[in-house]
Amino acid sequence: QRKERRAKLQLKTATERLEIGYRSVGMRHRDYAAFELLLRLLANARSAPLRDSLIHRRELCLDLRANATPYEEDGLIEFGLNGRPGVSAEELLMAFDEELEKALSRGFAQAAIDRALNHLEFQLYSELDTALGRADSLGFYDAIFGRPEAAFDLFDAARGLNASALESIARRYLSPRRRSVVLVKSAEETA
Numbered sequence: 218q219r220k221e222r223r224a225k226l227q228l229k230t231a232t233e234r235l236e237i238g239y240r241s242v243g244m245r246h247r248d249y250a251a252f253e254l255l256l257r258l259l260a261n262a263r264s265a266p267l268r269d270s271l272i273h274r275r276e277l278c279l280d281l282r283a284n285a286t287p288y289e290e291d292g293l294i295e296f297g298l299n300g301r302p303g304v305s306a307e308e309l310l311m312a313f314d315e316e317l318e319k320a321l322s323r324g325f326a327q328a329a330i331d332r333a334l335n336h337l338e339f340q341l342y343s344e345l346d347t348a349l350g351r352a353d354s355l356g357f358y359d360a361i362f363g364r365p366e367a368a369f370d371l372f373d374a375a376r377g378l379n380a381s382a383l384e385s386i387a388r389r390y391l392s393p394r395r396r397s398v399v400l401v402k403s404a405e406e407t408a
Contacts, residue, residue: 222397225306227404232279233300234401235309238293241390244361245289250374251386252285252294257333258325258383259283259317260296266320267313277304277312289361294390306400314393321387325380334376341372 218240242248260267260283271278280299286292298309344354355365362370378386 218395218397221393223400224398225400225402227402229404230401231403232302233304233306233309233403235296235298235300235306235313236399236401237296237298237310237313237396239295239391239396241285241292241294241395243288243290243292244371247374248386248390249285250371251378251383252390253337254330254333254375254378255383255387256283256285256294257336258329259320259387262329262333262336264329266323267316270316270319271298271309271312275312275316277301277309287357287361306402310398310400317391321384321391325383327380330378330380330383337375338372341368344368 241252257265259265260281262268267283268281271281277300278298279301280297282297283295285294296313298313300306300309344350354368358367359365361367364370
């Protein structure tokens with residue numbers, strides 16, 4: 218993919234939505250370890266800049282989701298935004314781009330990185346809390362990497378990343394030319 222792809226979709230929804238998928242690498246690639254950490258820092262933590270600005274300060278979104286697809290082959294870094302009533306999908310996209318650039322320009326404080334790593338470590342061990350969780354998690358990593366302990370390798374790789382490396386990876390993968398955007402517009406209901 219060499220440039221942004223954009224599509225509009227008309228659905229009967231109460232509010233407009235925005236779905237963004239950035240082309241990324243599979244789980245075996247060395248950069249993948251940064252994705253969960255980046256998404257926690259940018260969007261998924263309570264104090265993450267995208268969440269804080271788009272939901273709380275600017276009050277444009279009702280909800281913001283971010284995840285990296287856990288595939289062996291190349292996948293996506295996905296963001297989903299549900300707009301507040303009266304906010305267009307185009308406004309959401311413009312605000313998302315502004316706030317993402319601000320967040321990347323400010324960089325990541327070491328304290329925020331440490332909090333995100335602590336959360337990811339807690340999440341990893343929580344998945345191993347039950348027999349079903351252990352079987353599911355270790356089986357998944359065994360299927361992708363051929364080694365069940367690869368979950369810990371990914372966490373160790375994320376732990377080795379500093380703010381500069383995270384910003385570099387974010388700028389590489391969260392570039393508009395690598396993304397597909399779906400603007401979900403509210404369709405008028407006819408009686």
